[in-house]
Amino acid sequence: MSEPANTTRERIIEAAMRVFARDGLQGATTRAIAQEAEVNEVTLFRQFQNKEGLLAAVMTHAVQANHSESMGDEAEWTGNLKKNLRRFADNLYASLVRDEAFLRTMIGEGKRHPEHSKKLIMDAVKPVRERFIANLEAARKAGLVRKGIDLGIAADAFTAMLFGGMLRNTAGCSWGYEPADYVAICVDVFAAGLAPVPRA
Amino acid sequence: MSEPANTTRERIIEAAMRVFARDGLQGATTRAIAQEAEVNEVTLFRQFQNKEGLLAAVMTHAVQANHSESMGDEAEWTGNLKKNLRRFADNLYASLVRDEAFLRTMIGEGKRHPEHSKKLIMDAVKPVRERFIANLEAARKAGLVRKGIDLGIAADAFTAMLFGGMLRNTAGCSWGYEPADYVAICVDVFAAGLAPVPRA
C-alpha cells in the first residue's frame, strides 16, 4: 500500500527467500539468488548494497507477509474449546509445514544472526501469540479453563508442541503415525490439561 | 572400550563438533577446525579424507556420547506420575540447552544432510524415547494415565514441547518467565492431560 511495488526489488526478495530456505544463509550465493530472480547479479547489489542488506529486506518482507496472512479467521472462543483449539492447531501446523525450509535455516542461524531471529519472533509470532492468549483467557472467563495456570506459558507450550512436532515429522523418519494424528493428540492432551477439575 | 583412543583423532572430532556448532556446517572451515584442535590442517584430511568424512565421524561420535550419557537414572514410574515427569523433563531440558548450538545447526541443515539428521534422531533419541514410552505405559498400567491416547505420540508431543520451548527461550527474547517456569507448566498441563477422567 505504501510503496509503489518495485517489481524487480520484490522479485529479488522473494527469490532470495526461496534460495535462503533451500541452501541456507551461508550456502545461498548471490549468483544463485540472481539466477532464481531472473535478474543480473549486479542488480542485486545495486538494490541492496550487499548480501546482508538483502537478508534484512527478506526478513522484513517475511514479517509483513505473515502479518497480512494471519489476519481474518478466528472468532470468539466461547464455544467448544477443543474445537477451537483444533482449528487453531490445524492452521498453525499447516503454515509451519509450508514454511518449513525457511524456518529451519532461521533456527540454524539463530545464534549467528540474533537480530534477525529476534525480529522474526518478536514481529511475526507476537501478534498470533497474543490473540491466542486472549482467546484462552476468554475461554477461561467462560469457565472452560482451570485457574492457576499462566496462559502465556501454556500458549507457548502448545505452539512449541506443534513446532517441535513439525520439525520431527518433516525430518524424514516417521514413527508410524500421520501428522494429523499428532496434531489431534496435541489438541486432546492440551485441552484435557487445561480443563477445570470436576470436583474430586 | 573398543578403540585404543587415538588422541589426535578424538581431539579433531571434538573440536569439529564445537566449530560446527559455533559456525554451522557450511561456515565451519577446515582451517578453523584444525586450529581449534591445535592440529595441522593437513592432518585433518589425512585422518578423514574430506570435510564430509569428518562430519560423519562427528555424528557417530555424538550418538555414542549421547548413549553413554543417557544410561543410568530413572527407576519405575509407578509412583507419582507428575514427579517422575518433572524429573524427566528437567534432565531432558537441561541437556537440550547444553547442546543447543549443535542442535540448531543440525536442524538448519536437516534438509541438506538428511542422512545425518536421520541418524541423529534414529540412533540418539530413539532409546530415550522408547524408555519414556515404556514408563508412560507402566504408569498407565498402574492406573495413572487414561486410556484412548497413543502414548508414542504423547511422548513425542511432550518432548517436542520441551524442545520447541528451548529453542524459543534460548533465542534471546524472553516473554517474562524463566525456563523453570516453562518446564513446570509443561509438566503440569501434560500430566493433567493424561490423567484419568474422574467419572463425570
Next chain:
DNA sequence: TATGGATGCAAGTAATCACTTGCACTCATC
C-alpha cells in the same frame, strides 16, 4: 526530443575455500 534512472552484460578484483604435494621430524617397535 532530451534527460535520468534502472537494468543488462562482460570482465575483473582480492579473498577464501577444500584439498594436495613434498619433505622433514619424531617415536615406538622390530
Next chain:
DNA sequence: GATGAGTGCAAGTGATTACTTGCATCCATA
C-alpha cells in the same frame, strides 16, 4: 640401528566467493 606410521610445515592447486567497474540499452517522464 633400521623401519614405518603419524604428524608438522611450507607452498600451492583450481574453484568459488562477495563485490566492483565501465559501458550499452531501455523506457518513462519532462
